[in-house]
Amino acid sequence: MSGPSSLPTTVATGAPQQAEAAQSQVQEMTYAEAIREALREEMRRDPRVFLMGEDIGIYGGAFGVTYGLIDEFGEERVRDTPISEAALAGCAIGAALTGMRPVAEFQFSDFMAIGMDQIVNQGAKLRFMFGGKAQVPVVFRAPLGSGTGAAAQHSQSLEAWFAHVPGLKVVLPSTPADVKGLLLSAIRDPNPVIFLEHKLLYRYKGPVPRGEWTVPIGQAEVKRPGKDLTIIALSIMVPRALAVAERLAEEGIEAEVVDPRTLRPLDEETLIASARKTGRVLIVHEAVLTGGFGGEIAARIAASEAFYYLDAPILRLGGAETPIPYNRTLERRATPQEEDIYQAARRLLQRRPL
Amino acid sequence: MSEAVPALSPEQMRSLLQTMYRIRAFEEKVDELFMRGEVHGTTHLSIGEEATAAGALQALRPDDYITSTHRGHGHCISKGADLKLMMAELLGKETGYCRGRGGSMHIADVASGNLGANGVVGGGIPIATGVGLSIKMQGLDRVCLCFFGDGAANEGTFHESINLAAIWDLPVIFLCENNQYGMSMSVRKAMRCETIAQRAVAYGIPGERVDGNDVFAVYEAVARAAARARAGQGPTLIEAVTYRYKGHSKSDQNRYRTRDEIRAWQERDPIKRLTAYLREHSLMTQEEIEREEAAAYQAIEEAYQFALASPEPDPDSLLEGVYA
Ligand SMILES: Cc1ncc(C[n+]2csc(CCOP(=O)(O)OP(=O)(O)O)c2C)c(N)n1
Ligand SMILES: [Mg+2]
Numbered sequence: 001m002s003g004p005s006s007l008p009t010t011v012a013t014g015a016p017q018q019a020e021a022a023q024s025q026v027q028e029m030t031y032a033e034a035i036r037e038a039l040r041e042e043m044r045r046d047p048r049v050f051l052m053g054e055d056i057g058i059y060g061g062a063f064g065v066t067y068g069l070i071d072e073f074g075e076e077r078v079r080d081t082p083i084s085e086a087a088l089a090g091c092a093i094g095a096a097l098t099g100m101r102p103v104a105e106f107q108f109s110d111f112m113a114i115g116m117d118q119i120v121n122q123g124a125k126l127r128f129m130f131g132g133k134a135q136v137p138v139v140f141r142a143p144l145g146s147g148t149g150a151a152a153q154h155s156q157s158l159e160a161w162f163a164h165v166p167g168l169k170v171v172l173p174s175t176p177a178d179v180k181g182l183l184l185s186a187i188r189d190p191n192p193v194i195f196l197e198h199k200l201l202y203r204y205k206g207p208v209p210r211g212e213w214t215v216p217i218g219q220a221e222v223k224r225p226g227k228d229l230t231i232i233a234l235s236i237m238v239p240r241a242l243a244v245a246e247r248l249a250e251e252g253i254e255a256e257v258v259d260p261r262t263l264r265p266l267d268e269e270t271l272i273a274s275a276r277k278t279g280r281v282l283i284v285h286e287a288v289l290t291g292g293f294g295g296e297i298a299a300r301i302a303a304s305e306a307f308y309y310l311d312a313p314i315l316r317l318g319g320a321e322t323p324i325p326y327n328r329t330l331e332r333r334a335t336p337q338e339e340d341i342y343q344a345a346r347r348l349l350q351r352r353p354l
Numbered sequence: 355m356s357e358a359v360p361a362l363s364p365e366q367m368r369s370l371l372q373t374m375y376r377i378r379a380f381e382e383k384v385d386e387l388f389m390r391g392e393v394h395g396t397t398h399l400s401i402g403e404e405a406t407a408a409g410a411l412q413a414l415r416p417d418d419y420i421t422s423t424h425r426g427h428g429h430c431i432s433k434g435a436d437l438k439l440m441m442a443e444l445l446g447k448e449t450g451y452c453r454g455r456g457g458s459m460h461i462a463d464v465a466s467g468n469l470g471a472n473g474v475v476g477g478g479i480p481i482a483t484g485v486g487l488s489i490k491m492q493g494l495d496r497v498c499l500c501f502f503g504d505g506a507a508n509e510g511t512f513h514e515s516i517n518l519a520a521i522w523d524l525p526v527i528f529l530c531e532n533n534q535y536g537m538s539m540s541v542r543k544a545m546r547c548e549t550i551a552q553r554a555v556a557y558g559i560p561g562e563r564v565d566g567n568d569v570f571a572v573y574e575a576v577a578r579a580a581a582r583a584r585a586g587q588g589p590t591l592i593e594a595v596t597y598r599y600k601g602h603s604k605s606d607q608n609r610y611r612t613r614d615e616i617r618a619w620q621e622r623d624p625i626k627r628l629t630a631y632l633r634e635h636s637l638m639t640q641e642e643i644e645r646e647e648a649a650a651y652q653a654i655e656e657a658y659q660f661a662l663a664s665p666e667p668d669p670d671s672l673l674e675g676v677y678a
Binding site: 054055059060062063064080082084085086087110111114148149150151152153154190195200219320321322323325326327328329330335 | 417446455457477505510536608
């Protein structure tokens with residue numbers, strides 16, 4: 001599947017969106033606040049939208065994302081569920097199938113494994129199996145990733161599992177503005193959307209347009225233009241890649257940082273265009289390398305006309321082939337850090353064209 | 355088969371007190387280390403729930419198995435774990451029970467039959483069922499004690515596993531630590547039934563509710579269930595009613611309960627109740643009790659010093675231990 005045809009043909013730089021947002025006010029807020037704002041605005045706008053999940057009410061969610069929403073919308077629309085992820089997933093799907101717009105929160109994305117049957121075998125396929133006569137407009141939100149010392153069962157990055165399933169859309173926003181804009185799009189989308197938020201991003205601050213502000217699902221963004229190499233980064237790796245690009249710039253190297261933002265449907269045109277322009281591609285994500293989504297991105301680029309423009313083999317950086325360890329040093333070692341990205345970029349630049 | 359439970363000797367009662375003090379002292383230290391940022395990640399403290407863990411393990415034999423939960427320090431200590439290796443694990447050291455890979459939520463002492471804390475709510479319940487199956491198929495005279503919380507009783511794993519253990523008559527004791535809340539959600543809101551024990555009816559096995567802050571009551575209920583299991587009569591569901599004083603984890607602001615409620619439960623503190631009993635029955639003097647308490651804090655301090663002095667894992671060992 002290729003990206004939607006309505007994409008701009010030139011490499012997006014983020015400029016068109018900034019233009020859209022220019023009329024509305026922009027405010028500095030955290031990633032978590034941006035999610036809350038999106039939920040609040042959409043719940044005010046659309047009475048079909050409601051939230052369900054564990055401890056999302058008075059507790060405000062394990063990461064405080066839904067804090068205070070119960071005060072405005074009450075227990076009917078901010079529904080605490082028992083600890084029953086299979087029911088959480090399936091109940092949201094059933095409600096979506098019959099006219100509601102649920103946003104279900106999993107406390108940790110690791111526990112989506114418990115709801116996996118409902119998400120994969122039911123939600124993703126109902127429309128297709130029913131001959132296109134139904135739709136399942138549900139959003140499954142969940143935090144992913146390591147870096148908090150939460151160890152092997154609370155730290156995984158399993159986005160590739162979901163991206164493997166036709167019928168699901170998979171989104172990994174990396175900035176406060178993107179998380180708001182993509183969440184609004186996800187809630188309005190008529191399909192099940194897996195919405196994955198990196199735990200470490202919750203505190204990141206950035207400018208967020210107030211009011212109506214959407215980012216289309218299936219559209220990558222060039223977060224920083226450059227000509228010497230392309231770093232395609234997912235989720236928390238986007239800010240890390242940007243920091244590396246900054247460091248490389250001081251050394252006279254211009255790295256282009258591209259954030260796919262959506263894995264399915266994948267905007268391969270933007271990725272391919274960047275690869276073609278720079279001729280060197282580094283792909284970085286936190287998920288374990290083997291079977292990670294970077295393999296898919298690499299294959300799409302290698303199978304495109306960008307292949308003829310590559311000056312070096314595509315380089316992938318991902319998590320080590322291990323569950324996430326508890327020990328701080330080992331935990332950091334298990335996933336790509338800024339220094340690893342920098343070293344990989346350097347290696348890539350040293351490779352001679354054939 | 356007799357289900358009569360042997361009475362605890364004064365020696366055993368003193369040992370129960372020692373265990374309960376050790377749990378409390380261990381967790382107070384862990385709480386302090388978290389506050390100071392010496393331990394990272396998250397931790398779940400069972401302060402106030404010590405009688406359930408200590409009483410239950412008193413009723414088992416050393417070669418029996420347990421599966422534990424995210425709130426598992428008490429289970430681990432009651433199973434006889436070495437405090438030094440526990441503390442080293444929490445500090446992420448190579449000398450820890452899991453070589454610093456697991457931390458608080460995955461602490462295990464496989465050699466002693468402790469098959470691990472669990473980061474997934476309800477995650478241990480099917481595993482305990484499988485341990486029961488293994489015991490039965492190998493013809494061993496052992497049981498498996500499965501700890502889980504009230505919140506876990508609403509996971510599918512609870513229902514599926516208990517049914518399976520019931521139809522196969524597996525030697526498993528399902529022990530629900532009902533501390534009234536699954537994180538912020540009270541049991542009252544999370545289920546319509548009056549008790550968790552009554553869910554046993556649905557699976558055709560005995561269910562019993564006990565005062566989880568009464569260490570003797572817990573001991574007796576688990577001893578009866580263990581006798582049934584050893585006699586090939588299958589699993590039992592026990593609900594121990596107790597209360598956690600501390601927040602669910604460090605992110606908790608206690609917005610879902612009142613100070614009065616916490617204070618009321620502190621009045622029924624399991625350690626206070628045991629020490630009162632020991633004094634009233636002249637089994638221990640106040641001075642002996644205080645010595646026991648001081649010894650527990652001393653043991654924890656030594657464990658902490660051991661952990662501090664222990665080496666970190668070698669960073670190059672990152673990929674070790676993933677496969678056998
Ligand atoms: C499958 C799963 N869902 C959610 C969580 C997050 N979580 C950890 S502990 C907990 C509450 C568990 O409640 P309960 O079973 O009553 O045990 P307690 O914490 O009260 O000891 C929750 C929701 C988890 N670890 N695993
Ligand atoms: Mg509980």
